[in-house]
Amino acid sequence: MPRIGVYNGFDPVDVCSYCIEVLKVTAMGRASLRAMPLTHLKAYLSAYGLRGPSHAVEKEDYVRAVLDARQSNGCLPRVNEDYYRRHSIPQPTGERPKGFLARMAESFSDFVDSLPQPDLSSHAPPPPPLPPRQTAPRPPPRTTANRPPPSMPPRPQATPGPSNSRPAPQPTQSNPPRQSNPPPPPPSTQRPTPQPLPIDNLLTMKPEELSALSIGVLKAILQHHHVRIPQDALEKRDLVDRVATLVEAARAEKEREARARAAEEEAELEAQRQALEEIERKKKAAAQKDDTGASEGQASQEEIPVAVPKAAAHAAAKLERDGLCVICQDEDANIAIVDCGHLCLCLGCSELVMQSSKECPLCRTRIVTSQRLLRIFKT
Template identity: 30%
Template sequence: MSSGLAHSVPPLQINAKCCSRCGKDFHLFRSKKNCYNCGSMVCESCSEFKVKLPQFGYNHEVRCCSHCAHFLKVFKMDYAALSKLNIKTLRGYLRSYNIPTQGMLEKQDLIQAIQSYKPIPEASEVYFRQHLPSTPAKSSSLLEELTGLGRSESPSGSSDGSSSSNTGEGFLNDIDRFFSRLFGSEDQQSSSSPQANRPRPQTQPQPRPQPPPGASYRPPPGNPPPRAQTRASQQRNVPPQQPPRPSTMPNTPLTPNTPASSWSQTSQSPTQPKLTLEELLASRTDPSTLSIKVIKGLLDDSCVTYVGVVEKKDLVERLQKLIDNTKAEKAMLQEQEALSALGSNKPAESSKSSNSKHDDDNLCKICCDAALNCVMLNCNHMSTCMDCGKLILEGSRMCPICREYVVKLLHVFRA
């Protein structure tokens, strides 16, 4: 091993009676192995994953425990593979290395943070080794283990080191399940810790000094008690003075490898004006470049539901449908205006009847100008455009067809 390494080599644990991952005792049939990424002593079944660790001077494949194997697999993933993981997995990975995640609301921000911390700094490696999971309790006795030697042993959390298992949905689901179990158990332990549930010490009220018999009690000189202060302020119609609130400043840790991206400036950036659908159509902006907050705001303004939609690409597809439908409605209205202009020049009764019937079927029943695209719930009548529907929702909230109470509006798209 070379002495000019940028990372400190993890010290290997020597004296251990049980495996640090499965908690089973070492004996003649369960040999001791070391994880060269964290230094813990584990059994052979919990250290099947082998990988090169050049940051520690191991240029050949060495053993790693099942806990470190999942983090090393995430470290080797590219942008496409990281985008298939859950947001909780990405946030848990950054949390294990003490990488700040304040202001990161979207998945692409978390992925950019993971890629910007390659290689992992020395301070993050030390923090990872200092906050390893505790050794689980021993699940079986030595006699039970010796009687079950012929059976297949597959401890929880063990990873296969074959390269063929590093692709596919099963491999990604295994990583998501691991991080879900890891940080789910940590949250339960933190909520049930004795310090969190420790009762607060109760302060006993101090007895007031009793005046001698035959003498009236006088309050000590100085400020009057709070009740007297409040009564005096109420008589003078002056509000009681309140202590000044401490100013809260954003507490964002600064690290040398923190990228200068938009997620680090979200708390300091001023409020931007709200983007409307008309401005989006006029600017011809790509919907995929917008943030999730802006996309949801545009869908809410147009009464387009996105219940059950989690990923950003699904929200972008729904916004793109709204844009295409709005363009189609405008084109249909322009075509109807052109047909009505041509129909006014031709006095044929057949053309007039067909044009009027076509207009009545597709135009709003209130303004008779915009296209029908608004459904009123819960009566499910479609008789107005979105603009007229919003006016009804702000006013009487009664359907113009059945006079039923309107709960909400739903924007529909024509094929």
């Protein structure tokens, strides 16, 4: 509480748990007041007898009303505090007192409950009809005439007649018709992921057959061979052109491999022919040695190096190709790793790498996903 006199500042005062809540509201700033519910702000103004905004449109109007009611020392005027003590403090009871804001929230909920509820009688099912009342027959009047002595009443038969049977009233219950639940929706069937066609099948297809493939199959083929799909590819023609370029590159690679294989076979045949000629030459030299017996000639012939024919040397030079796969050393390296930029893998070895280490074989850079592999077309 603010000090009275010439001294500035505040002194601590004991406050009950009921009043501490409204005192906290008095000490709050603008940001804290904006965070409070509108119901609590209205309850605070009503508790201190403060006049709320007459034509409030936004919550900021109530916040401004709370701030304007404070004096220069941050407290409310004495008149409003006296009003709070006279009208807003509940009478003491045996129960534990509740907080002011909690009590105001309860009163607000009671006010909501007192609002008129919608008439549900039109939607309720009609009451069951009451069974008709059955009146028992009146007994005949008694006569005072002389009667014979009463005899033993006959035993009731097991199956009484229809005249003596009285049907027990059974209330008829009218069950409202149950609404049949709608059948559950059929489970959504997921479309199977299109599988890419093998490259051998693509090599045998004509351009018209490539154009007849679906967009899903075309995208699957490009993704399988790590061919980048441009962002501006809006038509199917763009995908068909990419697949056609891939097929042409694969066909050229097949032809190059066939030529290299033919050159290797030719070089192998040439080497075998040279080996046979060398064997024949050695046989002839041995025969001449036996005939002449010149040991110096034999030694000189053995030291003479075998000259490689020009045709064999030319074929071996063709086999020296650069840019081979660093793993298999057999196929051309046409798969580049985007993260490190190394062009060092073929398609088959790239699949093996993604199934095992997922690292660049040269610099050990981590390959997170197969989308980081890019197909390079050599011209």
